[in-house]
Amino acid sequence: MKKGKQFGETVEGYNIPVLNEREIRASAGILYFFMFLAWMLVIFNENYFLIKFVNTVFLTDFIIRVMISPRYSPSLIIGRLIVSNQTPEYVGAAQKKFAWTIGLVLATIIFLLLVVMNSTSFITGIICQICLIFLFFEAVFGICLGCKFYPMFHKEKTQHCPGEICDLKAKQEIQKTSLLQIGVVIGSFAYVIAAAILFNNSFSAKPADLWIIMKSVLSL
Numbered sequence: 001m002k003k004g005k006q007f008g009e010t011v012e013g014y015n016i017p018v019l020n021e022r023e024i025r026a027s028a029g030i031l032y033f034f035m036f037l038a039w040m041l042v043i044f045n046e047n048y049f050l051i052k053f054v055n056t057v058f059l060t061d062f063i064i065r066v067m068i069s070p071r072y073s074p075s076l077i078i079g080r081l082i083v084s085n086q087t088p089e090y091v092g093a094a095q096k097k098f099a100w101t102i103g104l105v106l107a108t109i110i111f112l113l114l115v116v117m118n119s120t121s122f123i124t125g126i127i128c129q130i131c132l133i134f135l136f137f138e139a140v141f142g143i144c145l146g147c148k149f150y151p152m153f154h155k156e157k158t159q160h161c162p163g164e165i166c167d168l169k170a171k172q173e174i175q176k177t178s179l180l181q182i183g184v185v186i187g188s189f190a191y192v193i194a195a196a197i198l199f200n201n202s203f204s205a206k207p208a209d210l211w212i213i214m215k216s217v218l219s220l
Helices: 021-045 049-068 074-082 093-116 122-141 146-153 179-198 200-204 210-219
Strands: 018-020 090-092
Touching: 018 021, 018 093, 021 049, 021 074, 021 090, 021 122, 049 074, 049 093, 090 093, 093 122, 093 146, 179 200
Parallel strands: none
Antiparallel strands: 018 090
């Protein structure tokens, strides 16, 4: 394979082209932040400027990643600068390209419906949520959801997954979860629900100006 046509980087010790998972996660976090902010503006202010702008940038970034090269993707370059002092974590480039192709398709659909046609529907909303979920899992958990579909369309075994999850192995003791810990999680959910119900009026009340409260207290 010619280097100019190769997707991913050649790294000594790896028999396939790879990418740095750390900069990919950083890039996903950047994109998630702006997309989430844009989505909040749509929900609370019905302001569509930022969501259209972010989608256009998102689409352009993924076109560069998939059709030109990941090394020229603006968000990946920024991610590389942010994590440049961290030891690289190499992952297979093939499954990342497949996942990014899914992202490119989703971003294209949103661009056509929201930007070109200037329309809104449940279709746009669902696709935006899917993109947010994909970015969130990548940035926070290091889980590439799009990569999960790679084996369905390719016969070759997926190699060099984040955290080496491609290779089945026994969990270490520190990775195991006890029944007590599961109970704590369930109890936490119950606590959150109970707090939302019991303190609904207090949580819903609009906060007063701190200085007005202080003046009232001092005047007593």
